[in-house]
Amino acid sequence: MRELSIRHLQAFFFSLGQLWRTRWGTAMSVAVIAVSLTLPSGLYLVLQLTDQISADWQGGAEISLFLKPKVSDAAALKLAGQLQQQPGIAAADYVSATAALEEFRQKSGFGSALDLLDANPLPSLLRVRPQTDQADPAQIAVWLEEFKALPEVEAAEFDYAWVQRLHGIVQVGRQLALMVSLLLGGGVVLIIGNTIRLAIFNRRDEIEISKLIGATNAFIRRPFLYSGFQQGALGGASALLLVYGSLGLLAPAADRLAGFYQSQFTLQIIGWVELLLLPLIGGLLGLVGAWLAVSRHLRDIEPG
């Protein structure tokens, strides 16, 4: 067991040394891998942020119930209380016609014009806020029908078309990201497979001599597998830098954009697990590529 781990360490450092000796070639393939991994992971991150923002907006989304004029304050408050009890509803606030007028007067700047009216033209209103996790378009449509049927309610409105659209876009984006990931992941496997194939041919003599003096296939295979893993992991780490570098550049603009929509856009500092994920994925893809090359070409090299 101890002997085996020593051999693995030997192979690990040997292949690191080989990568260093061929550092320009290594840098090129690592760069290609980094770009291939940056694209899908950047796409994922943007999608995640979009999702987060749209969830924010949906959370802030309200269904407005315009009450019939004859409904009294007391009756309206009672209805608000009932609605609040319903599962999936976070809050139901009552805004009386008077309060609504006051609010409109303050925000619109039409104060003096309003004074000309002899009666309050605004209806009283219930603002119903669904719980964030319940706010998918289908559920909101169901609620709308339900609320419209209430005797106290004149009209119920929710501008959900755009939420639905955004939802659809994010969904398409997810599928796209998945396809791009699969394609470019396959690309990384092929790139590393090819690099390892070339390395095998470059070290043909060494492999032959090693076999002649009693090296097992496992012994010969090991440094190539480590090399594939290391190149993939380096590519993944570089991709991580690229993704966060470009997000850092994008952040101020995105922040301004989010500001227009009264929303918060914050670049989250991601955890250690996620930091390790990209190098790990790169490493595993590299290992697969190396394995393909090794199992295909090492057998052909026999002393003769």
Next chain:
Amino acid sequence: MIRFSEVFKRYPGGGDALKNVDFRLVAGEMAFLTGHSGAGKSTLLKLITAIERPTRGQVWIGGENISRIKPRKVPYLRRRIGVIFQDHKLLYDRTVYDNIALPLVVAGLNHAEVRRRVRAALDKVGLLGKERSYPLTLSGGEQQRVGIARAVAGKPPLLLADEPTGNLDPELSLEIMNLFAEFNRVGVAVLIASHDLELIKQLGYRQMVLDHGELVAGGEQV
């Protein structure tokens, strides 16, 4: 140590490279294998190291029948045989030390043991102090000594050499052969393929002669 019993080797599309070869080399014995080029010397050595398998007949190495040896077991067979080549087959991007250490690293020896054995092997071939050199900075004779050091570093009971003096002048050739004789004196069996007949006669060891794949002389022990 080595036993061939009615061994035939036919390459696909070619004639018989070896025909009905029968001989023994006992532990600690030294012998030469001669014959014109194409007589089958290299083929015979390849059968011993399981690079090739016999078409018919049996080959035993150290009591193990390797005529149908499984690929998985071949590395362990080769660790018991030290092989020296005419073209040295050294790794030119590694130091002398790393070249000699290779079979020991392959066999999984620890660091201290590897260092000890490499130094011992270098001492035996008279190259102490050249550990850090690269093979290309050495002369042909010195490169061959590195090859020999690599072959003996693992202390195998059997040494095989394929034309080890092919590219060397007579004086150096004699030195190299004497080196083999020295290893033989401490109990290592040695089989050397060579066509340097004068030198072989001078040394006076058993001589096996191959002619068109047939062992025509030296099949019996002296």
